[in-house]
Amino acid sequence: MIDRYNPQELDRKWQQRWEKDKLYQVSDDDPRPKWYALTMYPYPSGDLHIGHWYALAPSDVHARFKRMQGYNVLHPMGFDAFGLPAENAAIQRGIHPFTWTMQNIENMRRQLRNIGAIYDWSREVVTCLPEYYKWTEWFFLKLYEAGLAYRGKAPVNWCPKCQTVLANEQVLSSGLCERCNTTVTRRDLEQWFFRITKYADEMMNFDGIDWPERIQIMQRNWIGRSEGTEISFALDHPGVPEKEIRVFTTRPDTTFGVTFMVFAPEHPLVAVLTSPDKKAEVDAYIERARRLSEIERLSTEKEKDGVFIGSYCTNRLNGEKVPIWIADYVLLSYGTGAVMGVPAHDERDFLFVKKYGIPIRVVIAPPDWHGEELEEAYIEEGTLVNSGQFDGLPSKQSIEAISDFLEEKNWGKRTVSYRLRDWLISRQRYWGAPIPMVYCDKCGIVPVPEADLPVLLPEDAEFRPTGESPLKYHEQFVNTTCPRCGGPGKRETDTMDTFMCSSWYFLRYTSPDTNDAPFDDDKLKFWMPVDLYTGGAEHAVMHLFYSRFFIKALRDIGIVDFDEPFIRLFNQGIIIAEKQKMSKSLGNVVTPDEYVTELGADTVRAYLMFLAPWEQGGEWNDSSISGISRWLNRIWQLVLGGYRPDGKATPSDTEKAERELSRVTHQTIRRVTQDVEKFRFNVMLSALMEYSNCLAKVKETGSVSTQTWEGSIDILLRLLAPTAPHLTEELWERTGRRYSIHNQPWPQWDETLAKDEEITLVVQVNGKLRDRITVPVSITEDELPQLLQEKATKATAYLEGKKILKQIYVPGRLINFVVQ
RNA sequence: GCCGAAGUGGCGGAAUGGCAGACGCGGCAGUCUCAAAAACUGUUGGGGGGUAACCUCCGUGUCGGUUCGAGUCCGACCUUCGGCACCA
Structure with a gap:
């Protein structure tokens, strides 16, 4: 009797083993072609919910697939760590934004490991750490030197009671302040802008990159030329x-x-x-x-x-x-x-x-x-x-x-x-990268010299429930000397929009430990541009637009030598629960932890991919996940349950059964490969289910040789490996195969072997289905009348006494008679 | 409001302009069991007819169009979702 499939144990066992063996550590000098598979890094809100899994698990499946196809795959992970929620936590709960953020990151790292992805954690990027934001400031200076940064007036939401600037999110739909219900008004402030409009025409052009048509349309409309x-x-x-x-x-x-x-x-x-x-x-x-x-x-x-x-x-x-x-x-x-x-x-x-x-x-x-x-x-x-x-x-x-x-x-x-406006990057907040500028009464606006970067955020800032940016009231921070004349100067107290951090994080992943530059030139040349970028479509006109601008600006400054950051883009949909978008306030957030503990990471991964087309997203449904769980259990039984061929079968029966199985196998390889390439994970899993159902029948009848059976199991496990990395690794080991399945090549299909011998030809009269006949694939139109006479008696009854005006023949599909 | 998507069984969904409903959930029936759960097997769009094999009509948000043929293409409408520049 074989033991039960025990996912908790297997998840832990293999995650530890892979980590110990550094199985997924990425090398920069590898003769294989490179593949940079990037997925949008999360904001460290505290808990990894099912929506994160939905963005990350299928991307990992695709990255694993490319890896098996022989690519040197970089699939990194990091945190978009500056932003408003950390500052809100500081005001509401008295916890420092840094502490709050780093605690959240700590927790999310742990949760992210449960996914069983191929992330190389040695490349992690955290945007709120000085070694990262030093370079965010540096890029600001580069854009400033290039004449792409300037100061100008722009309105901000202003709450007269709180005496503070509000994000759009903090303004209720009624136009009131979310904190004190005062009517919000608008106030003009002198702020920093990037000249994104200079690139408006170039950014209309998407030649050479493979982006969804709808995102291109949205960006072109956003530019509004x-x-x-x-x-x-x-x-x-x-x-x-x-x-x-x-x-x-x-x-x-x-x-x-x-x-x-x-x-x-x-x-x-x-x-x-x-x-x-x-x-x-x-x-x-x-x-x-x-x-x-x-x-x-x-x-x-x-x-x-x-x-x-x-x-x-x-x-x-x-x-x-x-x-x-x-x-x-x-x-x-x-x-x-x-x-x-x-x-x-x-x-x-x-x-x-x-x-x-x-x-x-x-x-x-x-x-x-x-x-x-x-x-x-x-x-x-x-x-x-x-x-x-x-x-x-x-x-x-x-x-x-x-x-x-x-x-x-x-x-x-x-x-x-153009409808497009210049990019306003100033934020009147503490928790962001400081804008490295000094205001001097004598010299005017003076950039902080590169050697003095980073301008550090003071740790002892005060977070009052009212008032403007804590930086503004921090005297040691504000008062400084002018880098040009040495006289008294005042620091810029606004920080940068977090979209600035996310406009270059993908460059940093290529060489995260570089100290004297934002990245290592050779490594950047090796990995960039990103081959595949996946993430939510809600970023269509902001993050994805700013990143394109940023790369074009860096190119003109001479820092990079390519025009576009992301070659191929794919947007997944969103996961909802109880017919609504998941949110803390609705109390319908689904956390993956309990499902992962009970059913295993592989089941959660596969279920998320199976429940809807990835592009579309769908509803998390507790009762449907059992189908996937059952299926993986059946795979366990199928592979470990032993196989005994039917001793009484004649050689010709066996040959026929093997030819049939071989055809299904090659058709399955073709389907699965093409589906993964197109991110059609739900139908990919259907194909694998059909294949395992087919193998279950073969096992019952014992219709093929043991060798053929083993060959099919081999293919099944490889095709399933990206989706269910833990389960397949265990089965691979238990059936005496060499560690690791994740270093095995992806199966190839043979068109000749995948070819059907017989097809069903549909017979229509006036466009209505009247009959189906089974014919050899090789059938020609000349042979049809004879075959129809013999086999399609139902359809011919409809033709009795009618005049055939026209017949439409679609080879391999149907014949339609237009009568009267 | 503007821009961008999506509407198919009880449910999630499948279908290069060519067999609508693959695959799975749920339901029903059965096997196993003292019983139940689990697991397994069969069945399952709706209406009508037939003892039965089966026959027949209807059916992809609504209305219209193109076509031999439309879930798929075109037009109008309805509903839901994403974005709208300080949530990221």
Whole structure:
């Protein structure tokens, strides 16, 4: 009697053995081709939940598969350790962010080991350690030197009661502060930006990288490139030096239809252009706009409102006076922060003027239009009217004609506008990499010299429930000497966005112990770029976008010599529980620990892969995991239960059975290989289940020789090894095979042996299934009528007395008769 | 609201424009057992008909279209999910 499959014991046994043997330690000089398999490193929130497993286990399966295919695989792990939750813990529970973070990391390392992945822990990266963030600061200096970092004003969420900056996450959907329920407003602060917009055009291009189409679309939309014309409207206002207002439009053909001008409420000219009688109303409107989020402001659902500020500008094309309004649907951050209002030909402008009775002037005539009032904005093409010398031109041509005219007169310029804004990296917080800059009254803004890096976070900062960044009140930190003149200076107290840390962590994995540089050049050249990057699609436009920018900037600075960080990208879906996303507040977080203890890591790994397509994600369901557990137990029995061939079988029976088994085996190798390559883990496991079911039948009948049986078991174990590394290692050992199964080559299939001999041909009449016949694969269309007469009696009954108009034959699949 | 996805049995899901429901869960029936659990075997989309082998109609969110043929392609709509620049 064989002993039971005991996963707890096996998990421990093999994890210890692999670690002792350094089985998965990665070497930099290995003749085999390299494969850099990266998975997004986790934030150390404290507990590894099933969602982490869902991101990590299937990636590990793919990495193990590449390893068996003969690649030198780098599959590293680390922690994205700076961020808001650590600081919240400090404020709420009085625990230092460093302590909180490192304790969490300690715990998560232990939990991560339970996965049984091939992580080489000697390469671990932790972004909050000085040996890491020193280089985050260094990269900031490099970007600064390259002219890619600059200071500018940007609004932050501000709670007037807490006197603190809030993350969007900390603002409730009602617009109130999550801590004290005060209405959050927006406040402008001087902050650091990276010139990501400089790379906007290059980042539209995804040639040479294999990324999901939907992520490419999202990034292109995020960049939002649009070609148009910047048009100057004349401004003549006493005491205002600006003599023009520029607006960006993609529809210069509608310029004669301008009946108002709209500024973003935050526009700097609003203060000086507002007439005294409008001031109170305008100020109130600005105050209200400051309380709205951008999403609310841009919602087409929201009623368009605004305020006339009492001033005018002039449309140079027709010399008309145009009233200037402010409205919150215009954003300062896009274009010039001002737009021309053309109600007749823009939906938003149309809704706006309906409310305020501003005139609507049609300048693009819809087909069959005879001067009647429009029911809604006409945004299509048409013929120009009311447009002076451009009347009668088709709108498409007039875009060019009017742009040419404006350029000749110097009243405008063709230009490209982007929705993309520069990357704001300043955070008014403690727990992040310090921005290595000093402010000196004499020398201005001075970078900290490289030799003085890292600028360390002071350990004794105070975390008060209110107030701004603890760094701001830490005198020893703030007060310093100017690196240039040696006089008194003040340190920058903002820290960097954590997306900065995650924009280069994958470079550090290639040589994590390098002290005198962020990485070793040779090792970087050896491993980069990342061959496969996996992680959640929620990073589509932020982390994944910033990392691309970062690499392009480093390339231009001369630090790296490639254009893109990640060659292939794959996004897994998310795991939900009880129909909802897992979250602490909902109390539906599934922890893997108990399942791992009871059923083993292999079962949890396999179940996560089996429950849904990886790309899609799905619901964790307690009752379904038993199916996987049972299956792995059956594999245990199948392999260890012994095999006895049927002594009474004739040689020809055996030969036939072996040919059949060989075909299934090679078909299975093909299916499993192709499925893993495409991350179709759920169907891969179906294929393996079918194969083990098939082997169970073979075992029952004893229809093949012992040698063939053993050959099949060999294949089964290898195909299952990446998914169930512990179980297969044990079975491999128990059946007398050489350690380790994880150093075995991946099986290859033979197309000839995988080929079916017979197929089922479907017979349809008028597209409806009427019969199926079994035919040899070699069948030709000429042989069909004969075969149909003999075998497809059901279908031929439907053809009785009917005239066949057409027949469609799809070799290997079906024949369809179109009758009558 | 804008951008991006997804909707198939009781459930998770499978299906290069060509047999809808592979594989698994659950259910039902059986074997084993004093009994139960576990395990194993069989069966299982819905309606109608037949003693039975089986026959037949319906069926992939809704409505329309393309096609010899649509879960798959196109259009409109409905619902759910991800992102929207300070959660990472």
